[in-house]
Amino acid sequence: MTDALTSCLEASVRTATPLALAALGELLVERAGVINIGLEGIVLGGAFGALLGAGGNSLTIGFIAGCAAGVAIAALFALFAVTMRADQIITGTAVNLLVLGLTGALYRGLYGATGAALTIPTTGSVAVPLLARIPVLGPTLFDQPPPTYLVYLTVPLLWWWLYRTHSGLAVRAIGERPDSVRVAGIDAHRWRWMTLLMSGGLGGVAGATLVLSQSGTFAEGMSAGRGFIAIAIVVLGRWRPMGVAIASLLFGAASALQYLFQAMGWRAPYQLFLALPYVLTLLALAGLAGRKIEAPAALGRAA
Amino acid sequence: MIAPAESLALENISRSFGAVRALHGASLVVRDRTVHAVLGENGAGKTTLMRVAFGLVRPDAGTIRVRGRTVTIASPAAAIALGLGMVHQHFSSVPAMTVVENVALGGRGVYRAKHVRARVREVCELVGFELDPDARASDLSVGAQQRLEIVTALARGARTLILDEPTAVLAPREADDLLGMLRRFADTGGTVVLITHKLPEALAVADDVTVLRHGQTVLAQAVGAVDSVRLAQAMIGGAPPIETRHERRAPGAIVVATRALGVRDARGVLRAKDISLEVRAGEIIGIAGVDGAGQHELLLCLAGRLAPSTGHIERPADVGFVPEDRHRDALILDFDVAENLALRGSGAARGRIAWRPIRTCAAALLTEYDVRAPSADTRVGTMSGGNQQKLVLARELESRPPLVIVENPTRGLDIAATAAVHDRLRNARDGGAAVTVYSSDLDEVLGLADRLIVMFDGRAREVPLDRDAAGRAMLGAT
Numbered sequence: 039m040t041d042a043l044t045s046c047l048e049a050s051v052r053t054a055t056p057l058a059l060a061a062l063g064e065l066l067v068e069r070a071g072v073i074n075i076g077l078e079g080i081v082l083g084g085a086f087g088a089l090l091g092a093g094g095n096s097l098t099i100g101f102i103a104g105c106a107a108g109v110a111i112a113a114l115f116a117l118f119a120v121t122m123r124a125d126q127i128i129t130g131t132a133v134n135l136l137v138l139g140l141t142g143a144l145y146r147g148l149y150g151a152t153g154a155a156l157t158i159p160t161t162g163s164v165a166v167p168l169l170a171r172i173p174v175l176g177p178t179l180f181d182q183p184p185p186t187y188l189v190y191l192t193v194p195l196l197w198w199w200l201y202r203t204h205s206g207l208a209v210r211a212i213g214e215r216p217d218s219v220r221v222a223g224i225d226a227h228r229w230r231w232m233t234l235l236m237s238g239g240l241g242g243v244a245g246a247t248l249v250l251s252q253s254g255t256f257a258e259g260m261s262a263g264r265g266f267i268a269i270a271i272v273v274l275g276r277w278r279p280m281g282v283a284i285a286s287l288l289f290g291a292a293s294a295l296q297y298l299f300q301a302m303g304w305r306a307p308y309q310l311f312l313a314l315p316y317v318l319t320l321l322a323l324a325g326l327a328g329r330k331i332e333a334p335a336a337l338g339r340a341a
Numbered sequence: 342m343i344a345p346a347e348s349l350a351l352e353n354i355s356r357s358f359g360a361v362r363a364l365h366g367a368s369l370v371v372r373d374r375t376v377h378a379v380l381g382e383n384g385a386g387k388t389t390l391m392r393v394a395f396g397l398v399r400p401d402a403g404t405i406r407v408r409g410r411t412v413t414i415a416s417p418a419a420a421i422a423l424g425l426g427m428v429h430q431h432f433s434s435v436p437a438m439t440v441v442e443n444v445a446l447g448g449r450g451v452y453r454a455k456h457v458r459a460r461v462r463e464v465c466e467l468v469g470f471e472l473d474p475d476a477r478a479s480d481l482s483v484g485a486q487q488r489l490e491i492v493t494a495l496a497r498g499a500r501t502l503i504l505d506e507p508t509a510v511l512a513p514r515e516a517d518d519l520l521g522m523l524r525r526f527a528d529t530g531g532t533v534v535l536i537t538h539k540l541p542e543a544l545a546v547a548d549d550v551t552v553l554r555h556g557q558t559v560l561a562q563a564v565g566a567v568d569s570v571r572l573a574q575a576m577i578g579g580a581p582p583i584e585t586r587h588e589r590r591a592p593g594a595i596v597v598a599t600r601a602l603g604v605r606d607a608r609g610v611l612r613a614k615d616i617s618l619e620v621r622a623g624e625i626i627g628i629a630g631v632d633g634a635g636q637h638e639l640l641l642c643l644a645g646r647l648a649p650s651t652g653h654i655e656r657p658a659d660v661g662f663v664p665e666d667r668h669r670d671a672l673i674l675d676f677d678v679a680e681n682l683a684l685r686g687s688g689a690a691r692g693r694i695a696w697r698p699i700r701t702c703a704a705a706l707l708t709e710y711d712v713r714a715p716s717a718d719t720r721v722g723t724m725s726g727g728n729q730q731k732l733v734l735a736r737e738l739e740s741r742p743p744l745v746i747v748e749n750p751t752r753g754l755d756i757a758a759t760a761a762v763h764d765r766l767r768n769a770r771d772g773g774a775a776v777t778v779y780s781s782d783l784d785e786v787l788g789l790a791d792r793l794i795v796m797f798d799g800r801a802r803e804v805p806l807d808r809d810a811a812g813r814a815m816l817g818a819t
Contacts, residue, residue, distance in 0.1 A: 204448040211435045211446050218433035221397070222447035222493075223418030335437060 046298040047178040047291075052252070054290025055186045056081070059244035060268035061275065061282045062192050063237030068272055069200060070226075070233045071213035071336040075130025076115045077241055078265025079137030084108040084245025086141040089256040090148075092158050092249070100158075101185075101246045108242020109235050111137060116234040120227055123340040134265075142258045160254045161185075183251035185243060189283065192240070197279040209233060213334030216341035226341040241265070270316070276332050289315040347409065348373040348501050348532040349425070354393055354403035355556075363389040364400070364556040369534075371501070371549070373408075376523055376533040378543035378564075381553035382576055382755040383726070387536045388430070390553065391503050394534075395427045396420040407501075421447070426499025428490040430506045436479035440489055443478055444496045457496075464495045468522055483632040484515045501532040508542060509752075512631040513783050513812040520546045538576075538755075540569050554578055577756055592791075593622035596657060596743050596775035597643055603651035604638040611650070612638035614799035620775040622743065625766065627790025628779040628801075629811050635799035636779045637665070637748070643777060644746040657744050661737035661774075663730075665748035671733045674722030678714055679703040681721050682736050702739075710735035711761060727758030734765050738774075745769050745776045751785065763789060783811055 060081055067074050074080075084104040091103025111133060119129040149156055164187075166180040179186075200206040208224045216226040244264070249256055271289060275282030296311035349371045356364045364386045371377040381387045392398040394405065396414040405412055407423045414420050420427070434443045445457045461474045470488045478489060487507060494502055504523070508516035523533045524546055537543055543550055544564060552560040552575040560567070560575040597620045604613040613635040620626050630636045641647035642654065644662040664670035672681050679700045703717035712731045714724055721729060730750065738745065747766065751759040766789060770776045780786045786793065787806060795804045795814035804814045 202452055204445065204450055204452045207442060207445055207452050208447070211438065211442075214435045214437045215433070218435065219446060221395070221417045221427065221429065221433045222497075223416065223421050224447055225416075 042298060042301065044174050044177055046294050047174065048181070049294035049297060050287060050291040051178055051182060051186060052290070053293045054286040055182070055189055055251075056244040056247040057264060057268055057271060057289055058189045058283055058286035059185065059192070059247065060241045060265055061271040061286055062189070062196055062279065063240030063244075064268050064272050065275070065277060065279065065282050066196065066200075066209070066233045066240075067230070067237045068337060069213045069277060069334055070209045070230050071216055071334050071339060071341065072119065072230055072234065073126050073130070073269070073338045074112075074115060074119075074234065074237065075127055075266075075269070076111065076133030076137075077130075077237070077268055078261055078263065079130075079134040080108045080111045080238055080241035081245040081248070081265045081268075082141055082259065082261035083111045083137045084242030085249045085256060085260055086145065086245070087242060088246035088249040089145075089158065091246075095159065097159065097161055097250055100250045101243060104246025104249070105239045105242040108240070108245065109238040112234045112238025112241070115238075116231050120230045120234065120341070126338050126340075138259060145256065145258060156256065157254050158249070161251045183247070185247040185251055188243065189286075193279045193283045200279070205229070210334075212341065213336055216336050216339065230341060241268075244268075267315070273333075277334065346373045347371065347406070348375075349394060349408075349534070350404075350406040351390060351394055352404050352406075354390060354400045354405075356389060356393065356398060356400050362556055364393070366403075366557055367553055368558045368561070369551050370561070371532060371534055373532055374527055374530060375548035376527045376535060376546050378547035378550045379534060379536045379553065380538065380540070380543055380550060380572060380576055382538065383753060384755065385553040385576070386556040387553055388505055389556075391427065391505060391534065391536060394420070394503060395425060418447070421497050421499070424498060424500040426491075426494025426497060426502050428487065428494060428502065428504040428507060430509065432486050432490055434478040434486060434489050434493070437477065439475050439477055440472060440481075440492075441474045443489060444493045446493075447497065460496050461492060464492050468492075468495065468526060470522075483510045484512075487511070487519070500530075501534065502526065503534040503536070505536045506538070507535070508537070508539065510632065510781060512815045513808070514816055515631070516542075540572055540576075543572070544569060552576055592624040593773065595619045596622050597655065597777075599643075599649075599652060599654045601652035602639075602642065602649050602654055604635070604642045604647055605650045606638050606647075612799055613642065613796075613801075616652070616801045618794060618801060618803075620744070620777055622773050622775050623770055624791045625770050625776040625778060625789050627786035627793045627806075628777060628796060629783050629786045629793065629804075629815055630779070630796030631815050632781065634796040634815070635801075636796045639796065639801070640746050640748055640777065640779055643744070657742070659740065659742040659744075661740075661742040661745040661769075663733050663737055663745075663747040663750055665752070667726075667729055667733055672721050672729060675720065677718050677720050678707065678712075678732060679717040681732065682706070685736050685740075706735045706739060707732075710765070727754045727761075730754055730758065730762060731765075734762060738765060738769055741769075741772060741774070743774060745774050747776065747778045749780050749782075750778065751780070751782075783808065783815070787811065 060077055064074060064077050084107050087107025088100045088104035092100030115129055115133050118124040119126045161183045163181050163183050169180040170176045200210060209229050211219045212226045212229055219226055245261060248260060267289060271282055271285045275285035292311060292314040347370055351369045354364050354367045367386055367390050379387050389398060393400050396416045396419050405414055412423060441454050441457045441461060444461050445452055458474045465472050472485060472488050472492060478486060481489060507519060511519060527533050547564050549563050551558055552572060600617050602616040603611055606612045616639060628636050638647060642649050644660045668674060682703050683694060683699050700717045707714055710731050712728050712735060714728060750762050766776055778789050787808060790806060793804050793806050793811060794801050795811055797817045802814060804810050
């Protein structure tokens with residue numbers, strides 16, 4: 039039973055990793071008042087970039103390429119949604135469709151119509167000395183692929199940046215009132231660009247994680263809604279780094295539970311468990327209704 | 342005595358927005374350690390000129406000097422670096438953030454709340470303000486929000502403080518306190534530029550005065566060398582408009598009556614408490630109170646826009662209602678004149694709209710109420726604030742409702758438009774309507790009202806029509 043629990047928890051963290059990376063990036067841009075629906079495209083682009091980069095059998099280059107692809111797509115989004123002040127939702131949707139089409143076409147062009155047999159090496163897990171030996175928690179938290187450790191680093195760093203630096207304060211203010219921060223000498227466009235590029239990097243790595251740490255292959259549309267889930271995670275996590283980390287874990291656990299229940303021979307349809315995180319999100323949103331809403335006030339508004 | 346050196350000088354500034362020449366050849370020279378009043382009607386270019394000084398608007402032509410050095414101010418950041426600070430008419434603090442966070446905005450490097458908190462305390466002590474450093478800006482009263490803006494500017498190192506109509510949102514006592522603080526600030530080495538359209542204010546506190554009209558400087562003198570008549574003439578470029586005399590008749594029957602009325606706002610907070618009042622046909626009830634004293638909710642309830650939570654109210658079904666924020670609550674700026682007129686009562690209306698009679702009627706109303714719009718098809722967003730307000734009045738008064746409720750009816754209007762609005766309200770009264778007027782400008786309330794009710798902390802009290810008595814009651818004194 040302990041084994042089953044451990045493997046379920048381990049799977050939760052593993053599944054949560056790309057979600058958390060993408061959601062932490064989205065958290066950043068949403069604090070700056072941008073809602074980037076194009077995150078789905080960034081994750082997909084990151085996955086494809088990782089596939090191209092890892093072609094030479096270097097995982098490091100794979101991750102770097104995934105990250106770069108994410109940054110490039112985020113820059114495209116920023117060009118339209120920030121500099122040209124286009125509607126963020128429409129821009130994001132366009133970016134998603136573009137990336138879906140582009141990666142599909144390139145994939146078929148480069149690897150043939152089927153591309154089925156394509157497999158690339160994966161990172162495998164790296165155990166942290168000592169910590170990994172803690173019962174249950176050790177293998178759950180400290181025997182994971184490298185991107186998971188990136189999450190552990192990003193959460194406190196992001197918190198520190200947002201709450202303990204003047205630039206973080208500026209970003210939060212832009213999310214509340216982009217028009218009025220200008221009189222404080224803050225360049226809203228510049229910071230929206232910066233946060234978008236950072237979120238592009240994180241989202242790209244999230245996509246790379248899918249390819250290089252989990253599946254070992256690429257499939258068209260393999261981001262499978264993870265970018266959208268990440269946006270929901272930001273809401274559930276109340277726009278706070280730690281909240282987002284926990285919410286990611288919740289979504290990861292909900293997916294992992296499905297395997298556990300299948301292993302235990304439960305006959306409930308798996309879609310029920312797939313729906314669980316979304317039900318949680320709805321409940322969380324309903325719970326917010328009576329209280330003060332914590333979303334950045336200028337979310338989605340041009341600056 | 343040697344005249345102090347100049348602190349800020351704007352010379353021959355011109356700026357056009359499209360076809361509109363907001364400024365052409367406007368100049369302003371502010372001497373160091375003085376309070377300098379900038380007077381002018383709405384649209385005279387006062388705010389644009391100050392936005393030029395603060396780097397928010399680039400001038401098409403002209404020179405700017407700060408402490409004798411010619412400079413280019415390309416952004417607010419550059420203005421702040423030159424020691425300029427601006428307190429905008431519409432506050433620029435971030436509501437969801439604390440006082441400390443707001444003051445810290447625009448800084449660099451690691452943000453240490455402790456240091457900023459100490460700086461806030463230091464500045465507050467220096468200028469004699471009370472301000473809780475850890476309060477959220479959204480929880481502050483309007484007066485405190487303004488203090489926050491001033492503290493923010495000073496904490497960023499401003500030596501020249503530009504304030505845009507700072508007393509417009511304050512109760513008389515608060516306004517006096519603020520002007521006193523500005524005077525002390527100038528006396529202790531600072532410089533103040535005070536944008537205002539209130540003559541007495543300028544005469545009371547300023548050393549120098551500059552008057553703008555149609556984007557040009559028409560007068561620049563020491564306050565001692567001018568009087569209010571000359572200033573008024575400079576502002577409006579001729580004789581001031583004469584208000585029509587009105588014969589008051591005895592008030593008639595009771596139109597609206599409340600008993601122990603309690604009203605909650607949208608968030609469920611009890612704003613108006615235990616209010617019993619009656620308004621009769623043919624009288625204007627003036628309501629005064631500092632922002633948030635419950636007058637807004639009371640008026641919404643009288644107008645039937647908000648249900649009472651306790652007590653009784655008897656009111657007519659047809660109420661003419663002119664809300665405070667005409668852009669948000671009275672007009673749809675993207676609609677044309679006729680469409681906006683058709684909005685009245687449309688919540689209860691059903692079926693097809695007969696546009697032709699509405700357009701005919703709209704054209705007639707434009708003439709009758711002197712709304713300057715080319716036609717009934719004019720988009721309301723392209724009209725001036727004064728014409729928009731006249732349009733709202735036309736719509737609300739046209740059916741001769743027995744009850745008229747008006748909130749801040751002349752906010753943002755110039756002298757001529759203000760006089761026109763006041764005239765309309767008096768006409769409505771003389772025509773037998775019960776009129777209730779709230780204005781954040783106590784003098785406006787006193788000028789219109791036949792009876793005065795002052796709100797404080799949700800409670801209403803009838804007070805004699807006297808400026809001092811009303812001012813005291815607004816702050817809760819008896």
